[in-house]
Amino acid sequence: MTDVSTVVAAGAINASKIYGKDDSEVRALDDVTVNFVLGQFTAIMGPSGSGKSTLMHCLAGLDALTSGRVLIGDTDLAQLDDKQLTSLRREKIGFIFQAYNLIPTLSALENITLPMDLGGVKPDQEWLDTVIDKMNLRNRLSHRPSELSGGQQQRVAVARALASRPQIIFADEPTGNLDSKTGAEILAFMKHAVTDLHQTIVMVTHDPVAAAYADRVIFLADGKVVDEIENPTSELVLDRMKRLGS
Template sequence: MSTPRHTRNVSGPRPPSAHGAASYAAVATGLRKVYGEGETEVRALDDVSVGFRSGEFTAIMGPSGSGKSTLMHCMAGLDKISGGSVRLGDVELASLDDNGLTHLRRDRLGFIFQAFNLLPTLTALENITLPLDIAGRAADPEWLDKVVETVGLGHRLDHRPAQLSGGQQQRVACARALAGRPEIIFADEPTGNLDSHSGTEVLNFLRASVTEAGQTIVMVTHDAVAASYADRVLFLADGRIVDDMAEPTPDRVLERMRAFNRKPGEPAAAAVSVLPL
């Protein structure tokens, strides 16, 4: 992927709200996720505490098996946690039953994955508004126009997925995630199936949705260039957050990732807490 050309808020931390603290879309405290028992036990997440600020683009990186996707799935209510707490806005996920989690994911969250997951018989516009149609909610015309303008596919809205390039299909998937004005969007390797040019298109769109529309995005990625589009990068290793980088660049991210390739016998990096103050 080529060097990014994008505009990011580089003015430092966001100003305090009227209540004296930044607004957080999601917060995890002492989060643990364990698979298996006894000798087969695997701690995918080990006492993770982190807050994701509203209107900010956060990338999550780390070696394979470090817990990146597990953290995102637990924060989004897609996977049950083994311990600790996860809050989305004012809602504690552990207080919700399966039906409540389904409604929360449908009404307050957006999702973008490697696979575009577009319905081939629907037009781009129909794919964008599909979650709202299923929920029986009418789209906000002004907001939908803004999303369509940001995605840059106004002239392709009547085309079906097969008539769109991979990058255009993923931008439709991104617009679908935005259409319901979710409080936070979780993106799992959204450029993983795209070539360099298409990946840049999608990342520019995600960046614009944050800068121009105030969207909150949490993106798992293995790509240093993709991570540089974010306002901050969290680094995971062995199920723990070990670094929190502001104003990332591809070179800085790559340098940090190389530190994970430690020699056998060397101690693991110390965990850090990045909870809101």
């Protein structure tokens, strides 16, 4: 029997990503090997240009590696064609972006169920209700994104990512566009999703306060994993960042 806490939800093995050619070559990822454990909230940190966004794009099947492998569960993404990648994103992966998370023409509820609607799958109503209540969106479901506040929009985005009960959720600076109070609220919701609903979240951020919500922080610099902290606090993260920057 394997302990639940050590099952790998996703991982990168010797992952490299190179943009451009010859002189203008940029090594965005340089032989990165990293695992994300099921039921954990992981933060990826690093200065601008460290490769943290590229790592996430490649992990999520949005972008292809130059070399190395990415696994979601036991699926090797390199083996999938566009069609299989599409259904993988729909069924196994959830996304939360910094902004522009929602389709402006669809209501909050329609946005939440969109991945399942696209896949022609009926949502699990009980789970959906749990997610909606957890995100405190019950009385906002018929609203269009333009009628929601920034925080409410991000909550809808979190709910959408959770709704299909994916294997792993990727969040790209989910609080980058929010004020600190609303940001904290969203992070709390994400934390609940991990602790109460047993979801797995990988979040890219440059904010030490946000990173402190995670169970584990991975530091990237110049395309390489340079450090890692378990059960971080914001002071600890800030301290580590300062050292990396110097």
